[in-house]
Amino acid sequence: MQMTERLEPALRGGTAARKWRLGRDRGLLTAAGVLVVLASIILSVSATPLSYYDISQIVSSGTPLAIAGMGQTIVILSGGFDLSAAAVISLVNVSLAALPPDAVTSPGMLLLIGIGIGALVGTVNGALIAFLRLQPIVVTLATMFILQGATLLVMDKPGGMIDASLGEFMGSEVIPGFLPMTGALILACLALWYWLKATPFGIALYAVGGDAESARAAGIATRRVRFLTYVLAGGFYGLAGVCVSGQTGAGDPLVGNPMLLQMFAAVVVGGTLLGGGRGGLTGTVIGAFVLVLMVNILLILNVSAYYSTIAESTILLLAVLMGALHRRSELAENLRRAGTRFSAWREGVLAGQRTTDVKRLALPRRVEGVPVSGERQGASLLQRLGRSRPAILLALPAFISFAVVLLATEFMLGNTLLNGNYYNTLLVLSCFLAILALGQGAVILTGGLDLSLPWTIALAGILVSGMAAGSNAELIYAVPFVLLVGALIGLINGTGIVLLGLSPIVMTLATNGFLQGTALIYSGGTPDGFAAPLLRSFMTQRVFGVTPVVIFLGLFVLAAVVLMGRTAFGRRVYAIGNSARAAALSGVPVKRTVVMVYMLSGLCAALVGILLSGLSGQASLGMGDEYLLPSIAAVVVGGTLITGGRGNYAGMLGGVLLLTALQTLLAGTTFPTSVRSIVYGVVILTAVIALRERR
């Protein structure tokens, strides 16, 4: 702590001398520009002129997203990630709605209760992340499940009443005809932020996010900073929950949940960098309103229902792309490089164009007594195990927890440990996540995230069922075609990320929207066709008590372990995850590898779509929706670092088995959903706490 104080003047000096530079605020300016464009479209095309009342309504509906997004931004600036944010909003909403009527009638008290609940959750998250050194994504994923359960415990269906005084307060005006209360709240939050930013805490926040190791070395109490970050963010989510409650006047246990992905989109559109250290809250507020105004834009343009996700994704991409249109952007760099390459090619000076004779050094013939690499096989099994000790340690927690869940299932439901049918079913159900985990895992290892899985799965299922139309012969071309489509989707994702320099979250989220539109248009709202009988038997029949897909899964796992652990591709993925820069300097083709990683993910998702349609007998539109969060959960529970570079497929497989076994156990009970959700979260949390890496 002393160190921090001593450093303080120096840091302060730095900010005071800071000059306004375009580069630093480019993200913010771009977002503001997009907002201005959208607003001017609305103002000029709108059938009736927008009054102050209309604008104040837009501000009010955007406020919860803006404020929650601000909390998320603080966490992301510190290098973290918070999946529990949306769940806090729901919990605050139902908690306020469940208060006995007339118990609390002052808006101030309600605000305090809401912010308090949020901060309390933040305290728990912060303590686990900062003091137990757990990964933010795992912790907040677990707390998300626990909070969703707690929310359903408080209120299992929409209802309740929130004191009318809160609604009146939120609907009131600070400066009549100019500033609504909600707008004032946003401004107040921003004021708080700008004050905070100038304090030692604010500076330390950016430092920790920029490079935690350096920050620690510079004497910053990184743990305390992290802890406070989550508490603060929790307060913001709580406030967002209060805003929602004021607007709606009643409780709904699901009200916050869909805001999670939107929140990330707002953060990224606002110019904050995932991974930490760069960006700010003002941008997020603007980003939030860009998203909110899209609703008006779609209405004004009268975009038809099936095209609405496509239109939305286009606007999102355009908004983010504008940030990429400057001299030092990824896109410009790439264009310049391509230009250089082209002129080099014209001049014929590219390395590949040289016609010089190949001058390879002649290697000496084998010299007696010098071991050749092949002789490594002689190493004893024990030595080999020792070599892969870190890998095993990483994968172990998930498998130990899996074993515990198996025992619990035997104890609670019986008929488990010695029941072949149990294992067969478990493996059939696991195969989807196990396959997705390879793709999503590889993406996560490179520090990205693939959010386009849900509709890649659905589109693949719809295509393969539609093409096969219940006949086996068609599978011969249908399956390769659909896999190709999956890889192509990945290629688009990868290209957008690598060539245009877009954030993986935005790119894959937009792709997901495009795919949803495509699937709807292709199927006309109701997919037809059947999975081929062969595909159906592959997923549902038993040969000597074993479903064929289980054998396939075994082969897939083997191939995946080899791919990630024993091939150049796998090594490159880890190298990029550890440091893209270091990897590039060591000659790893970073861009090509990243594109391939997304192609792998698309391929895996398409495979899952095919298998899932085989299991169900046909495809349905939303069939991929249930797999996005679990695919991330399985990967991180299996010991993979979300920020990349650490983890292995064996661990991910352990994570998949653990989660599937746990769900199987819970499905066999008659616990209410609320309790199940809490148990699910607690198990994930205990697994990572009990078996965490100790230093």
Add this chain to the structure above:
Amino acid sequence: MKRILKTTVMLAGLAAAAIGIAAPASAKEGKFKVFLSMSYIGNDWQAEAANMLKAMAVSPGMVDKIDLQVQVAGPNAQKQIQQINSMVQAGADAIVVYPISPTALNGAVKNACAKGVLVIAYDSIITEPCAYNVHIDQREWGTKSAEWLVKQLGGKGRIVMINGVPGTTVDALRIEGAKEVFAKNPGIQIVGEANGMWSQAVGRTELSKILATRSWDQIDGVWIQAGCYTAISMQLEAGIAEKDLRPCAGEASNGGRIQMLPVGTEVEGANGTYRPVGARRWSSGSQNFTGALALKLAVKKLQGGDIPALTNVPQNIVTNDTIKLCKEGTWKEMSEGCNVFQPAIIPNPGWFASIYSPLTPEVGLQAALVGQPED
């Protein structure tokens, strides 16, 4: 500075281009401006309901009266609030809405009403008193389905429950109604319960999880909100004879209803387990025509007529005694009692067959499939 200028010019250009593309959405003279705010469109039920609503809008009696615009809010209540606000701002006369939340929209709906806009919700509920509602009694769905199942089992047996989306009113009401009936029959034992999310695909994985530690021998009946088709298919795949299929109470998928037809019934386009197997079933749907009916009622109200605050649509319960195959699926044919369609016409077994109502002669099978009204 130059760069900022350049960016500004570029943005302005883009804005101009965007405005050029956008044709102002102006209502044609003398027509009511009606908006539809859908929630999620990624499932069969929503797509069908929207198709029927669109067909109603272009039906002969309606086409000259209204100008319908459709918008999608997705699963996000915040977004739907914003959508309703902007519809009011765009000068809506009426807003037909599939409400994502029964409570969260109340503020926005109240505002709309205050500005003289008619708001009418279908299938799900809006609790704000100024809104009109059109839906079936979901609690009654729960009790009736459970009563049928209890009767089939003679008051004694082990059952599995597959629910819908937790935290929604529809799901909670159905479970509440069903569990009340099961509780009154101590012989009924619930041995497994899971959330099927109203999707055949999820229903299948959840049921598989329950069956991991239990075999069908230990299950006597199934109560499943959406997915009897799946439950029956899984039994057939497990080698259970058609006569031994467990009774199943659930929604109104066409696949499930085809399976109710007696073994040997001639149907066109049967495939795999999508065929008549004489399954013992209770089938009743959240009616797909409620959106179309809501639109019809809205127009009636706009023309000065009177409509009730709550239109409680009667259930259309189909059991093995009343199941009847449609030949073409016209409204007239359905009014004579048919309630399931040829697999050749409906290749997707998850498609919902609850499209008939005596209140909406404008819309039949063509409406649900492609949005075309009856001739």
